[in-house]
Amino acid sequence: MTVQSADRPSMIEFQDVHKYYGDYHALRGITASIRAGEFFSLLGPSGCGKTTLLRTIAGFEGISSGAVMIDGKHMEHVPANQRPTNMVFQSYAIFPHLSVEQNVGFGLRRDPRSEADKAKAVAEALEMVGLKGYGARAAHALSGGQRQRVALARALILKPKVLLLDEPLSALDKKMREQMQVELIKLQRQVGITFVLVTHDQEEALVMSDRIAVMFEGEIAQLADPETLYRRPNSRRVADFIGVMNFLPATILGEANGQIQVEAAGLGRVEIETNQAPGAISEGEASVGFRPETLTILYEGQTASDRETAGTIDEVVYYGDMTYYDVRLDGVDKPVRISMRNVFGRPVLDIGTRTRVAWSAGALVLFR
Amino acid sequence: MKLPGLRLYALVYLLFLYAPIFLLPIFAFNDGTIIAFPLKGFTTSWFGQMFGNDTLARAVRNSMIIAVSSAVLATTLGIFAARAGSRFSFPGKGGIMGLIMLPLVLPEIIVAVSLLVVLLGMGMTLSVFTVILGHVLICTPYAIAILNTAFSSLDRSLEEAAVDLGETKWSTFRLITLPLVMPGIISSLLISFTISLDEFIIAFFLAGNEPTLPTYIFSQLRFPKQIPMIMALGTCLVLLSIVLLTIAEYFRRRGIARSGGKDTGGFL
Numbered sequence: 001m002t003v004q005s006a007d008r009p010s011m012i013e014f015q016d017v018h019k020y021y022g023d024y025h026a027l028r029g030i031t032a033s034i035r036a037g038e039f040f041s042l043l044g045p046s047g048c049g050k051t052t053l054l055r056t057i058a059g060f061e062g063i064s065s066g067a068v069m070i071d072g073k074h075m076e077h078v079p080a081n082q083r084p085t086n087m088v089f090q091s092y093a094i095f096p097h098l099s100v101e102q103n104v105g106f107g108l109r110r111d112p113r114s115e116a117d118k119a120k121a122v123a124e125a126l127e128m129v130g131l132k133g134y135g136a137r138a139a140h141a142l143s144g145g146q147r148q149r150v151a152l153a154r155a156l157i158l159k160p161k162v163l164l165l166d167e168p169l170s171a172l173d174k175k176m177r178e179q180m181q182v183e184l185i186k187l188q189r190q191v192g193i194t195f196v197l198v199t200h201d202q203e204e205a206l207v208m209s210d211r212i213a214v215m216f217e218g219e220i221a222q223l224a225d226p227e228t229l230y231r232r233p234n235s236r237r238v239a240d241f242i243g244v245m246n247f248l249p250a251t252i253l254g255e256a257n258g259q260i261q262v263e264a265a266g267l268g269r270v271e272i273e274t275n276q277a278p279g280a281i282s283e284g285e286a287s288v289g290f291r292p293e294t295l296t297i298l299y300e301g302q303t304a305s306d307r308e309t310a311g312t313i314d315e316v317v318y319y320g321d322m323t324y325y326d327v328r329l330d331g332v333d334k335p336v337r338i339s340m341r342n343v344f345g346r347p348v349l350d351i352g353t354r355t356r357v358a359w360s361a362g363a364l365v366l367f368r
Numbered sequence: 369m370k371l372p373g374l375r376l377y378a379l380v381y382l383l384f385l386y387a388p389i390f391l392l393p394i395f396a397f398n399d400g401t402i403i404a405f406p407l408k409g410f411t412t413s414w415f416g417q418m419f420g421n422d423t424l425a426r427a428v429r430n431s432m433i434i435a436v437s438s439a440v441l442a443t444t445l446g447i448f449a450a451r452a453g454s455r456f457s458f459p460g461k462g463g464i465m466g467l468i469m470l471p472l473v474l475p476e477i478i479v480a481v482s483l484l485v486v487l488l489g490m491g492m493t494l495s496v497f498t499v500i501l502g503h504v505l506i507c508t509p510y511a512i513a514i515l516n517t518a519f520s521s522l523d524r525s526l527e528e529a530a531v532d533l534g535e536t537k538w539s540t541f542r543l544i545t546l547p548l549v550m551p552g553i554i555s556s557l558l559i560s561f562t563i564s565l566d567e568f569i570i571a572f573f574l575a576g577n578e579p580t581l582p583t584y585i586f587s588q589l590r591f592p593k594q595i596p597m598i599m600a601l602g603t604c605l606v607l608l609s610i611v612l613l614t615i616a617e618y619f620r621r622r623g624i625a626r627s628g629g630k631d632t633g634g635f636l
Contacts, residue, residue, distance in 0.1 A: 058532060060528055060531075060532075080528075080531050080532060081531045081532070081533075081534050081535060081536060082534075085532075086532055086533065087528075087529070087532045089525040089528070089529055090525070091523055091525050093523060093525040093526050093528065093529035095526060095529070095530075095544060096548070097547050097548060106530070106533050107533035107534055109534070109535070110534055154529075154533065155532075155533075158533065158534070
């Protein structure tokens with residue numbers, strides 16, 4: 001989590017944005033606001049319209065109806081080369097026939113500053129992305145991570161109001177990606193520019209963003225900060241897309257005093273706060289969801305602080321620092337996943353072990 | 369070698385391919401009008417005769433004008449077509465592209481005869497210009513084929529990146545697109561030039577009274593006395609071809625090296 005950004009002015013406004021490709025309805029009424037200086041992510045599966053939405057900010061994609069505003073200005077008649085945005089492309093789009101220096105300084109061609117000042121700006125930009133001394137190299141001789149840094153320096157040298165990043169980390173290996181995630185966050189804090197990131201990687205979005213818009217089929221399903229998105233997803237679909245969530249069938253018995261009475265399979269009778277039930281349901285069939293880490297397997301001698309349920313271990317997946325247990329709660333066919341931090345001296349349990357599981361009603365979310 | 373038969377086959381093949389060409393310079397410097405062994409002696413007089421021949425000079429000039437104009441026109445048209453074909457999709461694209469590429473497989477004599485009929489019907493006088501028209505027609509498909517590869521291997525986001533960094537459509541084309549497809553353009557120019565230079569049928573039908581290099585050589589074959597001079601001319605043309613091919617290959621390799629690609633194929 002970074003600084004509270006709720007009171008910051010809006011940098012980008014989408015007002016009921018629609019986009020059609022022929023008969024295909026790619027963006028279906030996007031209304032959202034991205035605040036100045038925040039790290040904002042557009043997250044969704046491929047084909048959900050997140051890249052299209054990003055490209056409407058850059059000006060590469062026109063919109064069929066609605067409005068896109070940047071810094072209070074209507075962008076309808078502003079072409080891509082005059083918008084206060086710069087982009088880091090998925091393929092990085094490093095100009096292969098130019099040197100690193102020429103690539104980074106490309107946007108300064110129309111800058112009235114002297115050549116010496118421009119060279120200084122290029123050197124500073126390269127230093128900022130950790131490529132000091134690489135200026136004279138040929139662009140095609142760089143590694144994937146270095147290309148990405150050149151693309152960043154090239155986009156940031158123009159001091160845009162908004163930096164757009166189109167899946168910039170997807171071509172890197174896992175280690176490099178995690179390192180770049182941290183560097184990008186640091187860089188964003190350092191320059192204070194609004195970053196808009198497109199990604200299909202929910203973990204990446206959670207790690208990097210101040211706020212995330214989850215998109216499905218051309219619509220924003222939920223727009224929230226990472227913690228809210230993870231703890232209080234507003235639909236089963238969002239819950240499923242972000243991390244792992246277990247679902248158990250439940251029957252709603254009634255509602256009283258801001259609490260919903262639920263009979264959940266395996267868990268028994270539970271009271272769930274109405275603010276844990278997005279979609280305002282008060283009767284009928286539903287399901288309760290909970291994250292793997294909200295349940296704890298109790299070892300001998302441990303007692304639950306709130307509620308506990310018995311079950312049998314069905315599967316064990318060992319991750320080194322963590323172990324994932326698939327536990328079949330008594331009375332439920334489908335096992336639920338429980339993640340446990342491994343503690344030195346405490347054995348990993350075997351498949352088939354009878355166990356007790358501790359949980360609390362506060363961690364449950366009720367879905368339609 | 370495990371299979372000596374294959375080795376022999378390769379040797380015979382190469383001999384059949386290149387032995388006649390090696391005979392050209394031998395007889396070009398042979399002091400005798402009969403093309404046969406034994407050789408008589410060394411002379412450069414055939415080259416002297418070649419350079420003193422006015423009709424030949426005229427044919428060379430005509431051929432150069434035709435080949436350079438055809439190469440430039442075909443490549444320019446090819447750039448437009450390849451750019452449109454690789455960037456945009458429009459109704460009837462497949463059909464239009466197919467029709468443009470058709471002259472590649474159409475028998476040249478059919479193209480030549482029908483062009484002759486149409487041009488005469490339009491009341492045009494046969495000249496170097498009508499040959500250029502015909503050559504542009506047959507060179508353009510080659511130019512498009514070469515340039516299509518160059519344009520479609522160009523990452524579209526390179527152009528978007530340039531626009532994103534403040535360039536206009538035209539300056540993007542000049543600063544990014546053109547340098548990156550330049551090897552393809554040079555290739556296309558050289559191939560079109562070569563095709564036009566040694567094209568016979570269309571030139572024969574459409575040139576009127578103007579000689580071109582191939583039609584001139586063909587007309588001289590009837591005179592045995594002229595054959596050593598033709599050998600000298602052939603020697604010059606072979607040298608020119610080698611030079612052109614070397615230049616084309618140099619640019620192709622430099623293009624690949626500059627864009628950091630891997631070398632796959634090429635001529636040499």
